[in-house]
Amino acid sequence: MAVQTVASSTDSTVDLGPAAALSCRECGHRVPLGPVFACEECFGPLEIAYDFSGYDTEGLRKRIEAGPANLWRYAPLLPVPADVAGKPNLNPGWTRLVQADRLARELGVDAGRLFVKDDSGNPTHSFKDRVVAQALEAARAFGFTTLSCSSTGNLAGAVGAAAARAGLRSCVFIPHDLEQGKVVMAAVYGGELVGIEGNYDDVNRFCSELIGDPAGEGWGFVNVNLRPYYAEGSKTLAYEICEQLGWELPDQIVVPIASGSQLTKVDKGLRELVELGLVEDRPYKIFGAQAEGCSPVSAAFKAGHDVVRPQKPDTIAKSLAIGNPADGPYVLDIARRTGGAVEDVTDEQVVDAIKLLARTEGIFAETAGGVTVGVTRKLIEAGALDPTKTTVVLNTGDGLKTLDAVAGTGLTATIRPNLDSFREAGLQ
Numbered sequence: 001m002a003v004q005t006v007a008s009s010t011d012s013t014v015d016l017g018p019a020a021a022l023s024c025r026e027c028g029h030r031v032p033l034g035p036v037f038a039c040e041e042c043f044g045p046l047e048i049a050y051d052f053s054g055y056d057t058e059g060l061r062k063r064i065e066a067g068p069a070n071l072w073r074y075a076p077l078l079p080v081p082a083d084v085a086g087k088p089n090l091n092p093g094w095t096r097l098v099q100a101d102r103l104a105r106e107l108g109v110d111a112g113r114l115f116v117k118d119d120s121g122n123p124t125h126s127f128k129d130r131v132v133a134q135a136l137e138a139a140r141a142f143g144f145t146t147l148s149c150s151s152t153g154n155l156a157g158a159v160g161a162a163a164a165r166a167g168l169r170s171c172v173f174i175p176h177d178l179e180q181g182k183v184v185m186a187a188v189y190g191g192e193l194v195g196i197e198g199n200y201d202d203v204n205r206f207c208s209e210l211i212g213d214p215a216g217e218g219w220g221f222v223n224v225n226l227r228p229y230y231a232e233g234s235k236t237l238a239y240e241i242c243e244q245l246g247w248e249l250p251d252q253i254v255v256p257i258a259s260g261s262q263l264t265k266v267d268k269g270l271r272e273l274v275e276l277g278l279v280e281d282r283p284y285k286i287f288g289a290q291a292e293g294c295s296p297v298s299a300a301f302k303a304g305h306d307v308v309r310p311q312k313p314d315t316i317a318k319s320l321a322i323g324n325p326a327d328g329p330y331v332l333d334i335a336r337r338t339g340g341a342v343e344d345v346t347d348e349q350v351v352d353a354i355k356l357l358a359r360t361e362g363i364f365a366e367t368a369g370g371v372t373v374g375v376t377r378k379l380i381e382a383g384a385l386d387p388t389k390t391t392v393v394l395n396t397g398d399g400l401k402t403l404d405a406v407a408g409t410g411l412t413a414t415i416r417p418n419l420d421s422f423r424e425a426g427l428q
């Protein structure tokens with residue numbers, strides 16, 4: 001089946017496969033595909049509008065199943081050219097979905113019903129490779145020569161690596177006080193890494209300024225001027241989960257929230273699969289997870305507000321530490337529409353959850369994974385999450401990047417190299 005080229009409703013000549021235009025989430029105003037992210041009419045966020053009209057369900061399913069073992073198997077549903085897999089790209093995705101029976105037992109979930117989608121298995125060990133893979137293709141299509149971003153850590157590494165692989169320059173911006181593991185991961189690929197004296201929200205504001213300035217000309221900021229393309233990468237989490245469940249929707253899914261982009265696109269991905277007939281339509285609930293020290297969306301959810309009041313982050317879950325989340329209001333809509341919730345956990349609960357997941361399933365999560373597992377436990381205890389239903393918890397990053405969170409975990413004993421000493425330690 002041929003991938004649709006750009007629909008004639010726009011005069012764009014950019015070939016981004018089934019992507020037809022950019023459309024405003026607030027007012028529906030459409031503009032041709034380009035490196036723009038805010039509506040000229042109402043300043044609402046722009047997102048990709050597709051033309052999927054050429055697809056028949058069975059043909060599409062077969063094509064996906066015959067595709068590569070990475071996220072390009074879903075290229076017909078993404079804003080990328082048809083031949084994307086042939087270009088240098090990190091080709092992330094198709095990470096494992098782990099049936100987590102031992103964790104289920106600890107949490108009181110029915111056997112066979114709990115799954116962890118483990119995105120630590122991506123090339124730079126976080127889910128961010130998915131979004132950067134899309135943004136890179138858009139950057140190529142628009143002729144950008146420098147790849148950039150504002151980052152809480154994982155994105156910086158993903159951009160550095162993707163740019164290295166593609167032979168582009170990269171220059172990325174992070175808060176100056178991130179975890180050492182994240183700094184090294186971002187720097188090692190040889191791009192420029194700039195620490196900003198401030199928190200993520202300061203970094204983000206600076207990047208917006210740079211885009212409007214001649215100094216930023218030719219720069220593709222994956223999560224700012226390329227954000228509509230970048231964001232679509234998160235849909236592939238939803239696609240993979242459903243395909244790995246045998247083309248079925250999960251009943252409940254627990255997603256971490258930083259800017260909220262991932263959660264909104266997981267929902268978009270699930271809805272697209274229903275519309276395309278790839279999964280049977282039935283209700284699902286989306287739950288959002290935050291750390292208490294940066295919980296603006298959770299606070300708004302609990303207060304019944306539909307606006308999100310910004311917070312000053314103070315948590316060990318630095319990858320989620322966005323105090324003014326751009327997609328916060330949309331997250332609230334989705335949690336309420338699907339019958340889910342948004343909840344938060346303390347840093348101590350995050351650490352406990354990291355250890356619980358490691359000890360029950362052999363999965364070492366970064367702090368963001370501690371947030372989702374911790375929130376899952378809290379929601380089950382509160383009766384908000386049904387332990388008899390199929391539940392997927394996202395682990396979006398690797399524990400090796402946030403070793404400080406579990407500092408103090410170490411040697412059980414130190415012994416001399418002889419059996420007497422071993423026996424004395426009481427380990428037999």
Ligand SMILES: *Cc1c(COP(=O)(O)O)cnc(C)c1O
Pocket residue numbers: 126127128154155256257258259260261262263319320366368396397
């Ligand atoms: C960026 C990130 C997220 C989610 O970010 P959104 O801005 O909400 O899309 C989740 N987990 C990890 C580890 C991240 O780095």
Ligand SMILES: [Zn+2]
Pocket residue numbers: 024025026027028029039040041042043044
């Ligand atoms: Zn608009």
